[in-house]
Amino acid sequence: MIALLIRDLRLAFRAGGGFGLGLAFFLIVTVLVPFSVGPQADLLSSIAPGVLWLGALLACLLSLDRLLALDYEDGTLDLLVTAPLPLEAALSIKALAHWLTTGLPLVIAAPVLGVLLNLPANGFGWVVVSLALGTPALSVIGTFGAALTVGIKRGGLLMSLLVLPLYVPTLIFGAEAARRGAAGLDGTTPLLMLAGITFGTIALMPFASAAVLRMGLR
Amino acid sequence: MTLRIDNLTLARGGIPVLTGLSFDLGRGAALILRGPNGAGKTTLLRTLAGLQPALSGHITGGEDQIAFAGHADGLKAMLSVTENLNFWASVFGRDSIDAALEAYDLHALADRLAGTLSAGQKRRLGLARLLVTGRPIWVLDEPTVSLDTAAVQMFADAVHAHLGQGGSALIATHIDLGLQADVLDITPYRATATTRAGASDEAFL
Numbered sequence: 001m002i003a004l005l006i007r008d009l010r011l012a013f014r015a016g017g018g019f020g021l022g023l024a025f026f027l028i029v030t031v032l033v034p035f036s037v038g039p040q041a042d043l044l045s046s047i048a049p050g051v052l053w054l055g056a057l058l059a060c061l062l063s064l065d066r067l068l069a070l071d072y073e074d075g076t077l078d079l080l081v082t083a084p085l086p087l088e089a090a091l092s093i094k095a096l097a098h099w100l101t102t103g104l105p106l107v108i109a110a111p112v113l114g115v116l117l118n119l120p121a122n123g124f125g126w127v128v129v130s131l132a133l134g135t136p137a138l139s140v141i142g143t144f145g146a147a148l149t150v151g152i153k154r155g156g157l158l159m160s161l162l163v164l165p166l167y168v169p170t171l172i173f174g175a176e177a178a179r180r181g182a183a184g185l186d187g188t189t190p191l192l193m194l195a196g197i198t199f200g201t202i203a204l205m206p207f208a209s210a211a212v213l214r215m216g217l218r
Numbered sequence: 219m220t221l222r223i224d225n226l227t228l229a230r231g232g233i234p235v236l237t238g239l240s241f242d243l244g245r246g247a248a249l250i251l252r253g254p255n256g257a258g259k260t261t262l263l264r265t266l267a268g269l270q271p272a273l274s275g276h277i278t279g280g281e282d283q284i285a286f287a288g289h290a291d292g293l294k295a296m297l298s299v300t301e302n303l304n305f306w307a308s309v310f311g312r313d314s315i316d317a318a319l320e321a322y323d324l325h326a327l328a329d330r331l332a333g334t335l336s337a338g339q340k341r342r343l344g345l346a347r348l349l350v351t352g353r354p355i356w357v358l359d360e361p362t363v364s365l366d367t368a369a370v371q372m373f374a375d376a377v378h379a380h381l382g383q384g385g386s387a388l389i390a391t392h393i394d395l396g397l398q399a400d401v402l403d404i405t406p407y408r409a410t411a412t413t414r415a416g417a418s419d420e421a422f423l
Contacts, residue, residue: 003308007297014296075290079347082267082286083309218270 001085001093008097018066022059022102023109029055030113041118048117049178052127055113056106057138057171061163063102064142065149065156067094068213072150081217087210095136095143095206103135119182126181130191134174137198140205141166147213169197220244221266221283221355221386226275227409230261234273234409241402243355243386248377248399251390257404259390263359264288266388285353287361291344295333299324299343302332307350318349321376322369337364345373348380356380356387362395370395 012019033051034044071077080090110131111124119127145163149155173194180187221243228236235258243249251259265272267286293302303315319325322342327335332343341364348356356377362370374395377387381397389395 003305007294007305010301011294011296016296074294075288075292076294078269078288078290079286079292079306080309081269082284084282084311085309
């Protein structure tokens with residue numbers, strides 16, 4: 001299992017691996033929003049948590065279609081299914097690798113980009129914590145979407161449509177926790193809901209992903 | 219460990235391709251599969267590897283014993299030859315890849331990225347993967363595609379050594395490998411159009 005994690009991380013950092021794709025997209029969104037909204041500091045600071053969350057979510061979505069499609073195309077997935085590793089574990093590891101290369105950099109970049117959006121000072125901690133708690137769910141749910149569309153050529157669009165509704169609860173509670181925190185209110189309740197969603201999906205989603213992947217490989 | 223196939227019916231895309239197929243594959247034995255294109259060789263091999271279910275019939279003795287090699291080699295272009303082999307070795311709980319490098323003469327290529335290898339070299343690397351799995355039953359789909367005569371000989375030697383160690387092999391190929399192997403022509407087992415088709419969405423019901 002460690003070998004699979006190391007392999008996925010190594011592939012992500014090598015040429016063409018896609019590390020930085022999500023991060024670059026996140027950067028572009030947050031840099032461009034102030035230009036499109038206009039120079040209104042108070043408006044920007046009130047939408048900043050939501051923009052950061054939406055940017056992070058779309059950045060996660062962007063790199064999902066590579067998650068299993070590349071392994072499918074070169075035959076690795078067939079061999080992984082026949083390997084002694086449980087498919088549920090293999091997919092959890094792939095989701096973890098996706099989070100480490102996509103979600104984690106977004107969490108780290110968010111406070112820096114928050115400055116561009118005039119995020120209120122007390123919101124930084126909330127944005128980072130809510131993203132750190134919420135982005136793992138995006139990777140795990142995304143793995144399910146990728147498993148569901150694995151045999152389909154150019155399945156990216158279909159996968160986005162399937163995955164986006166599942167992302168909505170995470171987005172609502174994550175952005176709400178960050179918004180409340182930025183406004184100086186207590187965001188504990190949405191944060192707990194967010195944590196519940198994340199841990200629930202981590203516990204259950206790999207089984208669903210493995211089941212649909214077995215069907216997709218037939 | 220004997221792989222036993224009993225009255226198997228297989229479908230591809232919901233259309234039955236093979237029916238009533240039975241055979242045994244014992245220790246140290248090799249079986250060569252023959253049949254025209256579309257006869258169901260790949261479907262049979264994928265079913266044995268556990269990648270798709272059979273419509274009916276039984277497969278016994280194959281659980282966690284089979285190393286599968288299909289049309290694609292499962293190599294990562296951006297990883298080196300050693301990294302590719304080491305990955306599969308650790309997935310299968312093995313630590314040494316030297317024997318595999320030796321058997322397919324890959325030592326000189328060990329540090330090259332798999333993406334820079336020729337088609338034949340990639341295939342050799344893909345076949346070397348079988349040696350690091352340590353599994354007794356090899357299920358191989360057209361393993362000699364894009365191999366030259368020398369590499370085919372390497373492959374035949376590797377299969378021979380594997381059989382000598384009590385392993386077995388089921389190989390779909392049209393090349394004579396010079397092995398002491400039975401030949402199974404699956405053409406007589408072709409399913410007719412009247413055989414009941416399995417619904418392609420049965421798994422969802």
